[in-house]
Amino acid sequence: MIPFLDLKAHYQSIKGEIDGAVLSVLASGQYILGEEVARLEQEFADYCDVKHAIAVNTGTSALHLSLLAAGVGPGDEVITVPFTFVATVSAICYTGARPVFVDVEPVTLTMDAAQIEAKITPRTKAIIPVHIYGQMADMDAVKAVADHYRIPVIEDACQAHGARYKGARAGSIGTSGCFSFYPGKNLGACGEGGIVVTNNDDQAKTMRMLRDWGQEQRYHHLLKGFNYRMDAIQGAILRIKLRHLEGWTEARRTHGRRYTSLLAGSGHLRTPVEAAERRHVYHVYAIRSRDRDGLQRVLTAEGIQSGLHYPIPVHLQKAHADLGHQAGDFPVSEAAAGEVLSLPIYPEMPAWHVDQVAAALEYAYVS
Structure with missing residues (x-):
């Protein structure tokens, strides 16, 4: 049989490194966020050529927090595509906003930027192009419309770790970029995981609070947040895998x-x-x-x-x-x-x- 994906072979190729990283976390007694996750954030930010990376528990959570940090809420509209995994749209719905669709290009199957402007209304608060199958959308065309109307662009890069557009890394062009570390992704955890990258200091600070119950410091809850934290074991595993x-x-x-x-x-x-x-x-x-x-x-x-x-x-x-x-x-x-x-x-x-x-x-x- 020829498998669609072989996660066992993937693990065996770096088994010693993974096992050592996991055992180190177990011995540390620090299992949620912590040093391993913080190092992953810095290393992934460097990889994407951005200032900040905020590690979370899933790619869906990454999209959700990016939308909230961009100010999207009930009654708003977010433009995206219907040819995507349902999580892209679910994250919009979590905020109380309404998904508004534009079709995709027939060759790349990424967002058809020529259709965006016709869908913009006073309620449009974000645009989410999806980098489908590992190829980025036409970001110049998307950004031209978005910048004209001063609408933030949130890149759904959950399938595009390491992809580039005119030399720029996926996730680095929009206001923020969202990645999934689901096991079958190009960079996958041994479980669930996700991350947001951004150059916006204020949004990064907001997302860090939102992922951890809205806390600025322990028991000081400034926002109504969520339990979207990354496990330390996943952080350690992803640090190993990022090197490969x-x-x-x-x-x-x-x-x-x-x-x-x-x-x-x-x-x-x-x-x-x-x-x-x-x-x-x-x-x-x-x-x-x-x-x-x-x-x-x-x-x-x-x-x-x-x-x-x-x-x-x-x-x-x-x-x-x-x-x-x-x-x-x-x-x-x-x-x-x-x-x-x-x-x-x-x-x-x-x-x-x-x-x-x-x-x-x-x-x-x-x-």
Whole structure:
């Protein structure tokens, strides 16, 4: 079998380092926040070329706190895309604000900045572009509209650790950037985790309080906050993994290029496109085919795991029926949802597995 993702192999590749870091935390008796988390924050801020990083318990919490720190609340509107994991929209709803959607571009599947201005109202308080699958949105175009209307941009970089746009790291261009450390991410914890990065001193201070019950100091609660703290063990593990991230990223990019080369001759599917002046980090290698379900059945029969990211856009999810959307409202997102198929890709994946997956896809069209 060829797995979609192999977290066991991932762990084995750095087992000694991880085990030592975990045992050190256990011996310290400091299990929530603390020195390991503080060091992770500094190291991740340096990695992203920003002043501040605020570690939290999930990527969803990172988005939630970023919105609150930007002043988003009940009755406000936040512009984002429907082709994303539901957490992007859930975080908006947590604040009491209303999600307002624009469609995605047909090639990169990131926010179509040309549609933003038509959706701006006096209630618009933030814009959240989603860096889908490991590639950043067209941030110049998004920022041009946002800056004109003085609206903060919050980057959903939960799938884009290490991605770049014209040399700038994901998370460093907007008012803030949000990352998930869910285990399957390019930089993943051994459990849950997330982080916010920002250059805004005031917002950083607010988010640090909000993640820890609104405390400025122990038992002095200035804000109505949350229990969004990161565990020290996850902080220690992520510090180890961060040191390997660039190597893992280049391995993913090598696999991505190999897939693209091997599948280039197929007229029945489309491969991902790395847009000019962007560094795609291939959190997901998603091909597109009108016979997506048939291809997935072929791969399954050949013992090859695959994934669907994402088969139902958020505006058509029953949980968000209250937004009043229907099929046809966002045609590019809807078309993508019916065509995308994610192939196995992870740093430890042997090159011959890439060859075998590509061969199985070609076989599907000649058999």
